[in-house]
Amino acid sequence: MPSGRVGAGMRPRGLLAVRMRPRRPGLTAALVVLGAMVALAAAAPLLTPYEPLATDTSATSLPPGSPGHPLGTDMLGRDLLSRMLHGARTSLAVGITAAAVTVGAGTLIGGLAAVAPRWLDGLIARTADVLLSLPLLVVVLALAAVAGPSTRVVIAGIAVTNWMPVAMVVRAELRSLRERLYVRAAYGLGLTRRQVLWRHLLPGAAPPVAAIAAFEVGHAILTESTLSFLGLGIPPNQPSWGNLLTEAQSHLLTGEWYTVAVPAAAVIVTIVAVNLVANAVGGRSEGRSW
C-alpha cells in the first residue's frame, strides 16, 4: 500500500519535530478513521435532524437500517445515530482535553524534577511511584465518588492518575540531553538556559512525549467510557459513548443488542486507531500496548 508516504513530506521544526515513520501498515486507515470520527463529531448537529435527547414514542426500538434512523432507535425512540454523534463530541473532547492536561502537567512536573534540587526530584519521583503502584481505576473512582459526576472531574481524574509516565519520560530525556555534546556546545556559544531549554532540550524530548500523548488520548477515551459506564463519569443523560453503554446494559438480552454494540464498537475502533497512530509517532517499536 502506498500508505507509507503519509507524512513523508512533513519536516516541521522545533517542538513539532515529530517524525512519522513510513511503511506502517494500517496507519493510513487509522488516520482516516480518526479524522472521520473528529469530523463527524464536529459536524454532529448538521448530520442528523434529531436531538440526541428527544424521545419519540411512535418510533421506539427500531432496528438499524430503519427509514430515517440508520442506526435504529433505543427503547424511548431516541435516534441512535444522533446519540452516537453527540456522544462522540463528548467522548473525543474529553479524551483530547484530558490527554492535553495530562501531557501538559506531566511535562511541567518532569521538567521541574529535571532541574530541581535533589530532594524535590526525589519527592516527585516517589510520588509518581506511589501513584503508579495504585490501581488507577480505584483512584479515579474515589475522586469521582467524592466530587460527583461531572466532565471536569473526569478530566481531572484522568490527569491525576496519568501524569506520571509523562513526567518520568520528560525528566529522563532532559537529564540525558543535558549532557549531550551539542547542548554543551550551545551553552558554550553563550545561549541562556531558557534558550537552550526551548531550542534544544524540549524539542529533543518531544518525540517520546508525543507518543505518550497519543496513547493518553485513547486511554482517556476509554477511562471516560469506563467511568460513565459505572455512573461516575459524564453526568447522566449527556450522551457519551460510556453513558450510551450504561443505558443500554439492561437491554442486553431483550433485543436491542445494537444499543450496546454500536457504542462499544466505536470505543474499540477509536482506541485501536489511536494506538496505531501512537505507535507510528513513537518511532521505537517498544511502544506500550494495551
Place this chain on the structure above:
Amino acid sequence: MHRRPVLTALAAMSVAVVLAACGQDGHDGGQGGTSAPARDGTLTYALGDEPETFNPGLQDEHTDPVTELVFRGLTRRDADNKVVPALAESWQIAKDGRSYTFRLRKGLTWHDGKPVTSDDVAFTIETVKAAGADSPLARNFTAVTSVTAPDATTVRLELERPFAPMLDAMAMAVLPKHVLNGKKITDPDFGRQPVGAGPFRLTAYKPGQYAELRAFGGYYEGAPGLEKIIIKYVPDDSARLIQLANGEVDAANLAPQQAAKVRGKRLEVYPTADYRALMFNLTNPRFADKRVRQAMNHAVDRDAITESVVLGYGTPAKGPLDTTPYASAPGFAFNPARVTALMTEAGYARDGQGLWARNGSTLRFELSTFAEDSLRVAILNVAATQLRQQGFDVVPTPRPRDWVRRHWSDLEVFVVGWGTPYDPDTSVYGPFHSSEALAEGGSNFGSYDNPAADKALEDGRGTLDPDRRKAAYDAFQQALQDDPPFVWISYLKAINAVPDDLTGPRQRTLGHHGYGFFWNAETWRYR
C-alpha cells in the same frame, strides 16, 4: 500493571457485545433444560432490591418479601386489600372510635417456641411509637394515648381522637418482646436474624446474596405448602432474566421489556398502587399559578408513555388513589388546545422558539430524578420531550441519589413515585397534607398547601363511617384536580415469572416496588 483495570473494562465491553449478539438468537436455544427446577418444595425467587433490615419496625407499610413471610400483625389484608384478622381473631371498636380491643388467637408461638402474648403487642406499639423518626410507622400511633394488656390475649388501645386507618395500621408486624426487650429498635442483630410469628422462619441470610426461609410448623394456620423459599438478591435486570432462563432461580421479578422473553414460566402480572408523577416544588414562584400546572397536566400524553416506557405494563394515572376502592379522580387528557388556552390565560405567550414566555423569560425549569433509577429516567426523558413539544422549556437532568437527598428543597420538578394500596390515609396524608411539608420534616416534598385538600384529608382520617370517608376522599381528589400538585403519569404493573406448576399466587393490588407479591405465600404449593 496499572493498566489492568482498563484492560478488564475493555474485555468486559467486548464480552457485552458478544453477549448482546447472542442474546437475540441464543436465548431460545437455552430454554430446553430450564423447566426442571428442584421439586423438593423449594421456590427460589430473584428480586432486585434488598432491604437494609428485616425489622418491620423500621420499614414502612411496604414490607419486603422476607419480612412479610417472617412476621404477622394483629390484622392483615386480603386479596382486595381489606383488613381481615391475623394474630388477632377478633376486635371491638368503641362507638366513639377512640378505643380498640383486640383478642389474640390462642396458642400463637414465635419461631423460637415462646408464646405470643398481648404483652408483645403492647411492647410493639410502644416501641414503634417511641422510635419516632427511626420508624416510619410511628406516624400511625401518634393518636394512641395508652396500650394495655389486661390479660394474655387481650390488648386495649386508647386514642385521643378517632383515627380511621387504625385497623389497617395494626397489620404492622408484632415484635417479640422477649428478644428485643432492653435493646434499641434499631438493633442490627434483630434486623438480620429476625424472630417472628409468620408462616416462614429465616434460617440463613447472606447480605447481598440471598435469604433462606423454611416453613414454620407452628404457624397459626398450619404449616405452609412450600418447604423452603429462597429470596435471591440480583440487582441487575439482565442477570435476573439469565438466572431464570438457566434454572438458577425458579421465579423472578421482571422488567417490562423482559416479559416477552420468558419461556416455560407463567407470568403473574398484578396492578400496583405505585405511581409515577412529576412533582412541582411549590416553594418555587414559577409554579404558583395553578393554571400552569393544569396546562402541564394537559401537555403530557400518558397513553403514549404507558405504551412506550412500560410497554403497556401500566395504566395512565389520574390521581393518587386510582387503584384503590376510593378512586374518583377525573384526571387530565392530553389536549394541546387546553395547554394553549390555560397558558394564555396565565399571561404567557409563545416566543420565537415556540416556548411559553412571560416578561421576556421562558418558563424554564429542571426536570430531575434519581439517575440510578432507569425507569424514572425514561419517564423523565419522554415527559421532557412531550412538555418541550408543548412549549415548556424543560431541562432534563437526572441527578445522583445522594445529591438529591441533600437537595430536596432545591429541586424544581422531580419524577416521584408514591402510592400504597392500603388505607387511603396512608397513601395520601403524608405527601399532600400541608402539615407534612418538607420544611416540617414530612414527606410532602413539594410543599403542597391546599386548604381544601387538607380539610378532606383530616375528614378522611377522622371518621370511621365508610360513606363519610368516601365523600372525604372524593373531595380530596377533586381538590387535587383543581389545584394539581403533580403531573400525573402512570401506575406501574408488577411482573413476576413463576413456575408453571406453582399454585397459589393470587392477584392483589401490590405496593411500592411490587412488594406484597408473597402476601399469601403460605398457601402456595407445587402441583
